Amino acid sequence: MREAEFLQTLHFNSLRLADGSLVNMSVPIVLAIDDAQKRAIGDRRKVALVDPNTNKPIAILSDMEIYHHNKEERIARTWGTTAPGLPYVEEAITNAGNWLIGGDLEVIEPIKYNDGLDQYRLSPAQLREEFSRRKADAVFAFQLRNPVHNGHALLMTDTRRRLLKMGYKNPILLLHPLGGYTKADDVPLCWRMKQHEKVLEDGVLNPETTVISIFPSPMHYAGPTEVQWHAKARINAGANFYIVGRDPAGMSHPVEKRDLYDADHGKKVLSMAPGLERLNILPFKVAAYDKKQRKMNFFEPSRKDDFLFISGTKMRTLARNRENPPDGFMCPSGWEVLVKYYDNLAPGHKVRETVPA
């Protein structure tokens, strides 16, 4: 991003295009450089971006602009706090350089990660192509960074049912797990993908009506600001319905004993966001384990004692301790993947449980 885009992102969560229309853009996509890199670039108008692993150039940035990286302001306006302990801030901003570089980006060839998962990395254009190949007349997207349990699956199959009832003939689910940085206690992408494969193999989700692909973004844990990015990116990829949960991209306040964001703000902010007027938001119905019916079910307040809430933190703790969740919480083959993941973590590498979410 150049500075004009960076400022619009921070202040307005949207960019004005040359034709006067607004597109949503709520998190800056920027590249930081340090003083030495800035000096090395000097007056040059073009730089190559090089893969640090292979040392090969992967993109050319031209007609560049170098501007000040005000980290405090970036953090405050993106997260609504500057408290220490925000995972993405510590990962990518705190120690980043004091300058940002932006310009026209020309990617030399499609980026490969060579981690055995590249076949799942479809570009927005490839996804749109896949949806039209499948003759989808509605695409509903589900953002996730956790293993799929049967509550998620219920929500997704129920969404398809509702779309059919609305008159759509062939609604397709975009199951779009986040593939970039996640915090230390989240399950790594490669294990989540194995788990998602099992969920599809076991028919918990129907492969005929599901497209699974990796969303390459890092997780910001920036609540109402980030949920706009999550939705906008899926619209770009062809989705027209977006499922939004309680407190999307939220987490506990890193310092105070409370949630960082109001649980309803994500949905409210998304529904009012500039550039997302045509998005159809599908509110996430709360699912919980129904002890009577021994399966995941939509929560009914009238018989609330029949329900058991199993949080992501609780699920991870069970799998780590090789305990089984109640029958019907997750397909057994998917659960096995999780148990195997935690088994593979050497005891010395046990994950911190610092930021439950």
Place this chain on the structure above:
Amino acid sequence: MREAEFLQTLHFNSLRLADGSLVNMSVPIVLAIDDAQKRAIGDRRKVALVDPNTNKPIAILSDMEIYHHNKEERIARTWGTTAPGLPYVEEAITNAGNWLIGGDLEVIEPIKYNDGLDQYRLSPAQLREEFSRRKADAVFAFQLRNPVHNGHALLMTDTRRRLLKMGYKNPILLLHPLGGYTKADDVPLCWRMKQHEKVLEDGVLNPETTVISIFPSPMHYAGPTEVQWHAKARINAGANFYIVGRDPAGMSHPVEKRDLYDADHGKKVLSMAPGLERLNILPFKVAAYDKKQRKMNFFEPSRKDDFLFISGTKMRTLARNRENPPDGFMCPSGWEVLVKYYDNLAPGHKVRETVPA
């Protein structure tokens, strides 16, 4: 403001109206209440707002909404920092209640301050009426919270000259000093108004082409976020040209040794702000004291040693110490007002000089 407006203000600096159009709104206009007040209101749908001095009701708030006042998030998203020492935050937010109350506001009768300055408090409608009474074909607004020196005056008369050159027949200046809260080392409103009166009496500004009125807003010192509010409010009052200086509404970082905002961001953000597309921004040309010509003049880098920069802080220090600024810096009768103000400050009440701006 209700919560939907509060959230749009914080996240988007603009509100979407029922017809789909956007209006700019960058600082929340909210009323905080504490837990006891919230309990006292209970389920009532209407409250009266009472003047604490006279105990008389001044407005009715109906169809109310009470929602959580997340102060940290409000501060971070408005100022781009949560550092302690932001003047307006300490004045109005830190100790405010944990709830915000919003609704339909019906003001019973025009607010009077009874401070001898009410004749200067024209509403936006009254200002628009005054401009049409004067048959203005262009209105240019100047926001200020400082005494007017001859550099300001040069800028304003030069702006009028430029507008005449552009073909306007009768450009009118809206001299619009800020009348709400300012930080301790700023000159209080009543003294500034006395000073502005002298500037008009002495003909430094032409009363025929100037409308002076008090802008009732408090000063937020919120840089690029606040400058949008300053401009939007003046458009509402009939202005179509807005003069923007370097680092508008900026100040030093309250904790770090740097300016809080990049000096160019105010102008850049204003030029891209949603809802302000039709605003004509007039960049502030830098004026300084020209030692050769013994008057305020537009700065010329080619003969920079001829110029002396006299900051607001420097000006206040001179007046406080009964020293005279160079001839031609300010009209003598206006300067006398400043000296009198500082004389009237008992030594025990000498103002802090903590946040130079």
